[in-house]
Amino acid sequence: MEHPVCFGIRHLSPAGAYHLRRLLDEREPELILVEGPSDFTALLGDIAGAETKPPIAVMAYTKESPIRTILYPFAEYSPEYQAVLWAKDHGVPCRFIDLPSGVFLGIQRPVTETTLSDDSERKGSGDVYRLLDSQCGEGGHEAFWEYTMEHSQTPEEYMAGAAVFGEELRSLTAGNDSDWPEILVREAYMRRQIARAAAEGFAPERTVVVTGAYHTAGLLSDAPAMTDKERGELPAVECSVTLMPYSYYRLSSRSGYGAGNKAPFYYGMVWRSFLEQDRELALYTYLTSISTYQREHGFMVSSAEVIEAVELSKSLAALGGHSLPALCDLRDAAVTCMGHGHFSEIALAAAATEIGTVTGSLPQGVSRTSLQDDFYRNLRDLKLEKYRSEVAESISLDLRENLNVKSEAAAFRDLNRSFFLHRLRVLNVGFGTLQPLRQEDATWAEAWTLKWTPEVEIELVEATLKGDTVTGAASFSMRERAREATEISAAAKLLEESYLCGMPEMVAYITDILQHLAADSSALTDLAASAESISVVMRFGDIRRLDSS
Numbered sequence: 110m111e112h113p114v115c116f117g118i119r120h121l122s123p124a125g126a127y128h129l130r131r132l133l134d135e136r137e138p139e140l141i142l143v144e145g146p147s148d149f150t151a152l153l154g155d156i157a158g159a160e161t162k163p164p165i166a167v168m169a170y171t172k173e174s175p176i177r178t179i180l181y182p183f184a185e186y187s188p189e190y191q192a193v194l195w196a197k198d199h200g201v202p203c204r205f206i207d208l209p210s211g212v213f214l215g216i217q218r219p220v221t222e223t224t225l226s227d228d229s230e231r232k233g234s235g236d237v238y239r240l241l242d243s244q245c246g247e248g249g250h251e252a253f254w255e256y257t258m259e260h261s262q263t264p265e266e267y268m269a270g271a272a273v274f275g276e277e278l279r280s281l282t283a284g285n286d287s288d289w290p291e292i293l294v295r296e297a298y299m300r301r302q303i304a305r306a307a308a309e310g311f312a313p314e315r316t317v318v319v320t321g322a323y324h325t326a327g328l329l330s331d332a333p334a335m336t337d338k339e340r341g342e343l344p345a346v347e348c349s350v351t352l353m354p355y356s357y358y359r360l361s362s363r364s365g366y367g368a369g370n371k372a373p374f375y376y377g378m379v380w381r382s383f384l385e386q387d388r389e390l391a392l393y394t395y396l397t398s399i400s401t402y403q404r405e406h407g408f409m410v411s412s413a414e415v416i417e418a419v420e421l422s423k424s425l426a427a428l429g430g431h432s433l434p435a436l437c438d439l440r441d442a443a444v445t446c447m448g449h450g451h452f453s454e455i456a457l458a459a460a461a462t463e464i465g466t467v468t469g470s471l472p473q474g475v476s477r478t479s480l481q482d483d484f485y486r487n488l489r490d491l492k493l494e495k496y497r498s499e500v501a502e503s504i505s506l507d508l509r510e511n512l513n514v515k516s517e518a519a520a521f522r523d524l525n526r527s528f529f530l531h532r533l534r535v536l537n538v539g540f541g542t543l544q545p546l547r548q549e550d551a552t553w554a555e556a557w558t559l560k561w562t563p564e565v566e567i568e569l570v571e572a573t574l575k576g577d578t579v580t581g582a583a584s585f586s587m588r589e590r591a592r593e594a595t596e597i598s599a600a601a602k603l604l605e606e607s608y609l610c611g612m613p614e615m616v617a618y619i620t621d622i623l624q625h626l627a628a629d630s631s632a633l634t635d636l637a638a639s640a641e642s643i644s645v646v647m648r649f650g651d652i653r654r655l656d657s658s
Contacts, residue, residue, distance in 0.1 A: 111313040112329050113142070113303060116188070116264075117271035117322035119254065121360060121370050123186040123380035125271070128264040133195045133317060135264070140311040141196045142303065143189050144320040145181055145205035146213060148350060153205075155352055156183070156190070157197040160472035163190060164355040164373075166563065168570065169210030172347045176571045179213050180563075182355045184373060186380035192319045206302035206318075208295055208343070215344035216291060237281050248437030251371055255435040259379055260388075275322030294343070296327035300334035351477055353566040354469040356499050361464050372436055374465025392422060392434055395462060399443045402458035410447050418446035436463070466500050468561070479577040481569050484538075487579060490518070491526050496559040503544075506555040508652050524653065527555055528611035532583040535606055536575070538568040553652050584615055591619050597626040598638035605643070611653055 116132060118125040133141070149167050156165070166182040183190040196203035242249035258274070261267040283289065299320070307313055320328060357373040370376055375395060382390035396418045400410040422434040422442035434442070440452075440459060448454035473489075474482055488494045496502055506523040514520050530541040544556040576582030587603055587610075594600045600623040607615035623639075 111307075113306075113313045113316035113318050114138070115318045115320060115325050115329055116268060117275050117320060117325035118188040119258065119271070120189070120321060121184055121187055121373065121376060122259065123376050123383055124259040124261055124267055125188040126186045126191040126380065127383035128261065128267040129188045129319065130191055130195055132264040132268075133192070133199075136315070136317060137199075138201060138317040139315040140306055140317075141192050141201060141203040142206045142299075142306065142316065142318045143192050143203065144207050144299070144318075144324065145189060146179075146207050146210040146350075147205050147302065148209045148211070149181065149205045150203075152350065152352060153193055153197075153203055155471070155475045157193050158472065158475065160470075161352075161475070162470045163187070164357060164360055164467065164469040165471065166353050166355040167350060168353050168567070169214065169348050169350045170567075170570050171214055172349060174571075174574055176567075176574070177214050177217060177346075178567055178570070179210060179217075182360055184357075184360055184377070186376060188319055192317075204302070204306075206299045208298050209345065210350055211345040211348045212343045214348055215346045216294075237278060246437075247441075248435060252435045252437045256429070256431050259376075259435075260431070260433050271322040272325055275325050279323055279326055292324075292327070294335075296324060297332070297335040297339070299324070299328055300332065301336075301340070303328065304334045349478075351481070351570065352471055352475055353477075353481075353563065354471060354497075355563055356469070357465045357467045358499050359563050372463035374461075374467065375436055375463045377465075377467075388433060392419065392439065395436075395439045396422070396443060396447075398462040399447055399455060399458045402461050403447060403455065406457070408454070414446045418442040421446060466498060468498060478570060478573045480573045480579065480582060481566070483578040483580075484569055487529050491522060491529060493526065493529075493559070497561040499560060499562055501558050501560040504557050504559055506557065508553045508555065524611070527609070527653075529579065530557055530559075531606070531609040531611075532579050535583040535586055535610060536568070536572045536579070538565060538572060540565050580612070583610055584612060587612075587615050588618065591622050594622060594626065597623055597636070598634075600626050601639035601641075601643055608653060 114132075114136060116125075116129055118129065145167075146169065148169075152167060155161060156167070163183050163185045166180045168178055168180050170176050170178045193203055195201075238250055241253060245253045248255075254274075258267060258270050261270060286292075299318075303313075303316070303318065306316060318328060357377075360373040361371060375391070378391040378394045378398075381394070382388060396415055399418075400415045403410045418439075419442070422438045425438040425441060426432070426434040440463075443455055443459070444450065444452050452459070471477075473485065477485075488497060496504065504526075506527050508524045508527060510524075511520045511522070518525075530543070533540050534543065540559060540561060542558045542560075544558060546554065546556070572579075572582045572586075575585040587607055591600060591603050594603065600619055604616065604619045604623060607619055627639075
């Protein structure tokens, strides 16, 4: 059987993304196949949408509790993302070809300690990367990859390097990683998808497969494809898929993302250097970004120091036999010339320049659950969109009516913001954290810290089991807890929450339960806790536009 063109990549690789597009321009394929759950193919239109701004992620989640999820993130410089864009721009069919997400979730198992064979020459991938780190010096395998792959000049160079890297890693680890059985199943399924495309009439030589470098050898092997019988025996769970905004911090390996890199924002600079066809653009952008951050935060950095850092980074690269500096060279040069030899002086500048705070975005209504739509609609209507950032920001609310505006929405905006944020708290959605009031603060004031993270998106998905809107889900959650309450203190706490959430129907519902429980309650501590919760309601009076009588 003839094999398609298999382009092995690193999942966050600007050089891979650029050279892949060059290869696609040269080969003009009639079909593009991309590693990723096959049911994600239905989202290709939204992924490549004009208003979609990466980083984004496709999330699959089980429909029943407990919610389990898998995430597939994309940056602008992800080769998979650029393959999808190229296919759309050229009217070429594109498909994801890995196991469906329901199967991935069906075969998910708890992470356990990996058991290795007795052969000391055989290693897991973690062992190989640690060994590579020890031999690559201070920059570790990140620098090794950047020098040898991200600085490659042609698609052929990149493909050859990725193939060698993937084959060597595979030869050292095959059979030893705990997910090896899953790898074999995935590759058999992907071979099945490749064979299916050929059976449909797509010529292998006009088909390009985009896959992690590790899988290239497995997909090009003569091992049999998965049969219909084997496909039918795969476990699967019912799940849904959605697109969600993502962030550079979550793409970073520092957040625990296994396929990440240490510096997603810096790699965005490398991507720009490819697009501008200026090999040194990332070098200058990185060092000037460090100097700009320092100056903006009160640290003196002269133009001469920036120039010295540029020259030093080039010299450090040349000492290692490289034509361009890698991130480790740029950072060392910045520390020496702008940090006066102390990394602590530029630590915040380095974090801003290497990781960044970029968060992706999606057009309203794209591939979200109704509750996610309601969340973002509330952010827009309550003027909270600027707080959709991974940088925590404080906001102070004045719950009184604003008499200096004309519309009712503006007059009670802060009060409605409070209702919304308290409802999210009830749903355990960690977008807002209520700060304790100081003794001198008035009862009409609230202080919150707001911070959006991808975990917020996952928590919203989990809350969809309770309702289609934030208000509906919060009401369902409180009704469940009220029915389970056996002590008046628990019911009184729910009464307090429903009052803070601005939900009069829940106040009435829980008051009725509270009265029934009070008839049989005699424990002093329970009564005291109840009185404390009720006193909160009384202290606010009618500021929350609810009858506290």
